[in-house]
Amino acid sequence: MSKRGIxxxxxxxxxxxxxxxxxAVLSRNNGFSHVPTATTRNPRPGEKHGVxxxxxxxxxxxxxxxxxxxxxHIEYAGNRYGSxxxxxxxxxxAGNDVLLVIDVRGAISIKKLRPDAVTVxxxxxxxxxxKARLGGRGTDDEDTVSRRVEIAKTELNYRDRYDYQVxxxxxxxxxxxxxxxxxxxxLRSFRNEFSMEE
Amino acid sequence: MSKRGIxxxxxxxxxxxxxxxxxAVLSRNNGFSHVPTATTRNPRPGEKHGVxxxxxxxxxxxxxxxxxxxxxHIEYAGNRYGSxxxxxxxxxxAGNDVLLVIDVRGAISIKKLRPDAVTVxxxxxxxxxxKARLGGRGTDDEDTVSRRVEIAKTELNYRDRYDYQVxxxxxxxxxxxxxxxxxxxxLRSFRNEFSMEE
Numbered sequence: 001m002s003k004r005g006i007x008x009x010x011x012x013x014x015x016x017x018x019x020x021x022x023x024a025v026l027s028r029n030n031g032f033s034h035v036p037t038a039t040t041r042n043p044r045p046g047e048k049h050g051v052x053x054x055x056x057x058x059x060x061x062x063x064x065x066x067x068x069x070x071x072x073h074i075e076y077a078g079n080r081y082g083s084x085x086x087x088x089x090x091x092x093x094a095g096n097d098v099l100l101v102i103d104v105r106g107a108i109s110i111k112k113l114r115p116d117a118v119t120v121x122x123x124x125x126x127x128x129x130x131k132a133r134l135g136g137r138g139t140d141d142e143d144t145v146s147r148r149v150e151i152a153k154t155e156l157n158y159r160d161r162y163d164y165q166v167x168x169x170x171x172x173x174x175x176x177x178x179x180x181x182x183x184x185x186x187l188r189s190f191r192n193e194f195s196m197e198e
Numbered sequence: 199m200s201k202r203g204i205x206x207x208x209x210x211x212x213x214x215x216x217x218x219x220x221x222a223v224l225s226r227n228n229g230f231s232h233v234p235t236a237t238t239r240n241p242r243p244g245e246k247h248g249v250x251x252x253x254x255x256x257x258x259x260x261x262x263x264x265x266x267x268x269x270x271h272i273e274y275a276g277n278r279y280g281s282x283x284x285x286x287x288x289x290x291x292a293g294n295d296v297l298l299v300i301d302v303r304g305a306i307s308i309k310k311l312r313p314d315a316v317t318v319x320x321x322x323x324x325x326x327x328x329k330a331r332l333g334g335r336g337t338d339d340e341d342t343v344s345r346r347v348e349i350a351k352t353e354l355n356y357r358d359r360y361d362y363q364v365x366x367x368x369x370x371x372x373x374x375x376x377x378x379x380x381x382x383x384x385l386r387s388f389r390n391e392f393s394m395e396e
Binding site: 121123126127153156159160161162163164165166177180181183184185187188189190192194195196197 | 319321324325351354357358359360361362363364375378379381382383385386387388390392393394395
């Protein structure tokens with residue numbers, strides 16, 4: 001497999017289940033390779049550098065931001081997370097397909113940087129399903145929930161800027177869709193080179 | 199199935215096996231529907247108008263050309279053949295996917311007319327395989343064969359103007375590729391409409 005792999009970005013509103021779908025795709029033996037994320041959080045017992053995550057100090061992470069070494073980076077619960085361009089490219093060059101879970105705006109900026117990346121937006125079966133999920137277990141106050149719903153609406157408005165849309169009705173079925181998209185994308189003319197020599 | 203179907207055009211050089219692949223796809227129960235071609239040739243025993251072909255007189259065929267009612271039309275062995283826009287659209291509107299086998303230039307003009315059509319170029323595994331097939335059983339003179347090879351080369355030069363490229367190594371495997379492309383195309387953002395209402 002010397003042909004360069006396909007970079008797929010999976011995105012969608014909070015609560016739609018994009019990470020669950022990505023985990024389902026990556027758990028299959030199907031040509032997709034897991035590229036660890038860089039993070040400043042501490043390793044949990046058993047986690048290995050370069051396998052589960054690239055564990056970086058705040059300073060290392062900051063200097064990589066300055067050097068433009070991330071596709072994107074976010075802060076979550078006081079820790080930073082980012083996808084390293086070098087790690088992704090090494091995996092693509094080895095012929096693996098790479099699936100990144102990225103938030104809605106991050107995915108659109110990666111697509112600008114890498115027009116050959118394939119962007120997939122995950123949708124709920126119905127908007128009401130997402131609203132129900134964002135409501136959680138009823139322990140959050142109304143304001144918090146309605147703020148989440150407003151953010152989800154804004155995020156959903158980006159859906160048509162993605163190449164594909166996958167509905168998360170059943171996780172394994174949605175994972176099948178992601179695989180089908182990858183299979184078809186491998187057949188795109190611009191990813192293929194036919195030799196007239198032989 | 200009220201959603202409009204997908205128009206797929208399968209094309210490629212003479213002798214590459216595009217019709218065989220299309221027949222394999224259409225023989226499966228997979229959402230593709232066979233839309234009969236219009237022709238001026240006489241029905242063979244058992245052939246039914248509107249099922250196998252639309253049998254037209256020379257005058258009827260000619261008037262439909264004038265009225266721009268064909269996607270494309272060709273003459274072969276003294277008979278005319280053409281794909282009727284109305285028949286294709288009726289099938290698409292009923293939610294069927296439609297697969298048309300069209301020659302290389304014809305496919306490119308249909309894509310201009312219908313940018314949402316999906317164009318697939320069929321390639322031989324190697325150029326030498328196609329040359330061998332065009333040589334036939336060795337009963338044709340060298341000039342005839344080398345003329346065919348030159349035409350095939352010219353046709354192959356259009357391959358990058360197609361959306362996808364499928365290699366005809368094994369017919370059923372190539373037919374699988376065509377189905378995968380259709381499955382992924384169904385997930386394209388521009389073919390989907392998510393409602394924020396519910």
